[in-house]
Amino acid sequence: MLNHKSNNRFYKTTGIILKHSPIGESDRLLTVFTSDMGKLKLVARGVRKTNSKIGGHLDLLSHCHLEISRGRNIDVITSASNINSFKTLRENLIKIGNAFFCLELVDSLTPDNEPENKIFLSLIETLKKMITNENPLIIWYFSFKLLHLTGYLPELYNCGNCQIKIQPNQHSFNAILGGIVCKDCSIRLKNNLPIHKDSLPISINTIKVLRYFRNQTLEKILNLKIEHSVMIEIQKTLLSHLSISIEKNLKSTLFLNHISHLITNNK
């Protein structure tokens, strides 16, 4: 596969800034998810100074054009300009919290340097949707899509323990076993504490919605009317599956919880 990164001393791409950390006196190390080269680690020189020309374009969440020069150990951004700074997402605490969630998800689930344009497009679509639509399903649909695109899709059709085809019943979801666990296995597993502690109840409606996630577009998903209890189950199921797949807990979900407590307290 043509990897134009290795051929040229200079190359161009576009990407979304996922993460940054300060290095040296005025530089930053950026983690960028690009449209055509996957997740890159790049250095941006002098961006912490106030007179930096590209600093403002390289904030977290920004979608930018990047011109990059190959370095010995790490590549350096020589020029950057904003395509979309998603300004609306920066003006509301809940939208910021959701945006952090999307960025942390992509950073946690993707390896460095592996091109995956579908992930990039899905991230852009999600962020653009969040500008005008406050439906909580958006980030959960994105989580599911990302799990799918990175190979961590939960098993929704066959029991994760005995492999029989799932029929309508009182099943459970267990991320360690990879997905839905049928009613009989769920009962048997109650004795196996290391595995059972990650089991969650899952209703037929939740299973249906998750199966729908797999096959439908974001537009179709947003037309669904979902009961509050199913919404809660979707969140718990996907968070459990994410924490097993990523092998850590997402810090941004803690922040989202903080925000929702704050807002309900202030009402």
Next chain:
Amino acid sequence: MENRQQISVINSVVKLIQEFNKLPGIGIKTAQRLAFHLIRMPNEDSISLANAIIEMKNSIISCDVCQNITDINPCNICNNPSRNNKTICVVEEPLDVLAIERTGSYFGLYHVLNGCISPTNGVGPDELTIKLLLERLRLTSEKLNDSVEEIILATNSNLEGEATSMYLQQLMQPLGYKITRIARGLPTGAELEYADETTIARAIEGRYTL
């Protein structure tokens, strides 16, 4: 040949190089250069460097009131009766306090958060000094004379700084304080042509009548 081998295994030099290497931005080569420079430096200078580090570590603490780094508790600013105790300026790091103090144009008190909300880097509200800020506000409101009126949010103008500022606003507005955010827009010396869209939009929003 023997001489070269000897130098490379002198334990104290190896240890010193390892210690320098721990500092940010100091790679192995720089660490080696620094270590050998210290070997050649007069004894008094090397020892005075070592003593300065020990003295600093022994004397530096965080101010109980504002969490800034200081050697007396409460710090010089919190202790100063001529400062305006009705205004608290919330900043991310002790260096931000220094930056504002250098301007000589702010006379209120500070609160240092020791970071900003950055979930992608593992920092949430619990890792900052937010609870201490709330506790401080509660204590000062109990002493009627020292009541705080305004809280200036001076976190950085990037996504994490904005998230921190908005979070603090939601947290403290119900408590009845005047919450203000420092102005953002075009920095002095910047050109409109190179500025990013968020900066320009904010600069236009924040325009004032001449």
